[in-house]
Amino acid sequence: MSNAADVDALDFEPDDDDLMDEEAAVDVDASSPGAAATIPKLKSAITGGSAAAAAAPKKTKGRGFREETDTGRGNRMSGRFDSLDSDGGPGPERSIEGWIILVTGVHEEAQEDDLQNAFGEFGEIKNLHLNLDRRTGFVKGYALIEYESFEEAEKAIASMDGGELLTQTVNVDWAFSRGPFRRKNNRRRSPHGHRSRSPRRRF
Amino acid sequence: MAEEENGAAGGGEFYLRYYVGHKGKFGHEFLEFEFRPDGKLRYANNSNYKNDTMIRKEVFLTPSVLKECRRIVSDSEIMKEDDNNWPEPDRVGRQELEIVMGNEHISFTTSKIGSLMDVQTSKDPEGLRIFYYLVQDLKCFVFSLISLHFKIKPI
Numbered sequence: 001m002s003n004a005a006d007v008d009a010l011d012f013e014p015d016d017d018d019l020m021d022e023e024a025a026v027d028v029d030a031s032s033p034g035a036a037a038t039i040p041k042l043k044s045a046i047t048g049g050s051a052a053a054a055a056a057p058k059k060t061k062g063r064g065f066r067e068e069t070d071t072g073r074g075n076r077m078s079g080r081f082d083s084l085d086s087d088g089g090p091g092p093e094r095s096i097e098g099w100i101i102l103v104t105g106v107h108e109e110a111q112e113d114d115l116q117n118a119f120g121e122f123g124e125i126k127n128l129h130l131n132l133d134r135r136t137g138f139v140k141g142y143a144l145i146e147y148e149s150f151e152e153a154e155k156a157i158a159s160m161d162g163g164e165l166l167t168q169t170v171n172v173d174w175a176f177s178r179g180p181f182r183r184k185n186n187r188r189r190s191p192h193g194h195r196s197r198s199p200r201r202r203f
Numbered sequence: 204m205a206e207e208e209n210g211a212a213g214g215g216e217f218y219l220r221y222y223v224g225h226k227g228k229f230g231h232e233f234l235e236f237e238f239r240p241d242g243k244l245r246y247a248n249n250s251n252y253k254n255d256t257m258i259r260k261e262v263f264l265t266p267s268v269l270k271e272c273r274r275i276v277s278d279s280e281i282m283k284e285d286d287n288n289w290p291e292p293d294r295v296g297r298q299e300l301e302i303v304m305g306n307e308h309i310s311f312t313t314s315k316i317g318s319l320m321d322v323q324t325s326k327d328p329e330g331l332r333i334f335y336y337l338v339q340d341l342k343c344f345v346f347s348l349i350s351l352h353f354k355i356k357p358i
Contacts, residue, residue, distance in 0.1 A: 058303065058306050058307060058308040059306060059307045059308065060307075060308045060309070060310070061285055061307070061308070061309045061310075061311075062285070062286050062301075062309045062310040062311040062312070063286050063287075063291075063310070063311065063312045064286075064299055064301060064309075064310025064311060064312050065310050067312065076222075076233065076235055076247060076249075077235065077237070077245065077247065079259070080259065081245055081247075081259040081260060081261035082259060082260050082261070082353075083260065083261050083262055084262070084352070084353070086263075092265070093262070093263065095351060095352040095353075095354075096352065096353055096354045097354055100351050100352065102265070102267055102268055102271065104267065104270075104271050104274075127351060129347040129351065131340075131343045131344065131347060132343075133336075133340065134336050134339040134340055134343070135332075135336040140275070140340060140343075140344075141271075141274070141275075142271050142344075144347050144348070144351055146351055171267065173265055173267035173268075174265050174267070175264065175265060175267075175268050175348065175351075175352075176262055176263060176264060176265065176268075176352055177242060177263040177264060177265045178263065179263055180241035180242050180243060180263060181241060181242045181263075181265070181266055
């Protein structure tokens with residue numbers, strides 16, 4: 001096992017992975033901070049049965065795996081979550097006031113006007129979020145655009161996906177979906193297993 | 204896209220959860236969101252200050268949105284960091300960032316970070332800075348998604 005100093009720079013070794021075991025995780029909690037650094041591999045105490053805890057052994061890292069399970073996560077994320085009425089079927093979902101599309105590959109120096117010019121021709125843009133990278137202050141690379149009608153949004157996607165905006169290729173797709181794009185708790189059978197099952201229109 | 208299978212565009216597993224909160228005189232106040240592998244975005248915001256409300260929203264995202272989230276994470280290179288030398292969660296508050304991406308699974312915890320000054324004076328300013336900005340970029344992304352879809356002000 002590597003010493004504490006190594007832990008900074010190195011990923012944990014793959015042969016530590018067999019510690020993905022409930023009992024081991026409970027026994028070796030964070031009772032001794034000094035010991036923690038020498039015990040790199042523990043099952044997540046936080047995830048406790050969530051979607052992330054499934055699947056094959058992974059390289060794990062972080063204090064979250066070594067802490068006690070008193071964060072109350074079960075209470076926080078269980079129970080009722082509000083959602084707009086949806087039949088759960090495939091296809092895009094309407095948002096409360098319109099239809100939202102996502103534009104990716106947006107040039108970091110793009111201005112709202114550039115998006116307005118390119119996407120305004122398919123219908124009036126009701127809302128435009130062109131978020132900035134908090135560190136650089138440049139555009140983060142995506143935009144969210146709201147149209148009032150399905151047809152406007154659909155036309156924007158059909159016309160602009162794979163097109164060019166400020167010398168960069170942009171991808172355009174619906175932002176919200178009426179249902180999951182792959183089965184819940186679907187274990188990875190193969191690394192390619194779920195790639196083509198999505199309801200997305202284009203890519 | 205030229206990324207590898209488990210990179211930003213890859214089809215490997217992806218899960219992300221962020222939590223920030225504290226327990227104080229207004230009870231347990233927190234913000235939490237998660238991107239699930241099936242595309243579900245869940246958002247919870249519990250503030251007992253003034254009005255005693257818990258906002259809990261969920262919506263399914265398209266693979267394109269998840270892929271953009273993944274790109275933001277991947278570009279940040281947060282998966283290379285480690286929380287060993289970050290300030291530990293304390294009475295003032297706690298942050299958790301858990302990400303499964305491809306074959307890697309991180310679960311980082313730290314205290315609340317008030318400003319870049321806290322980052323600079325920490326024992327791992329480079330790593331904590333990456334965390335600090337990534338969290339802001341993720342929040343910004345989630346707030347846009349939630350506010351556009353539900354027409355609420357997330358905070």
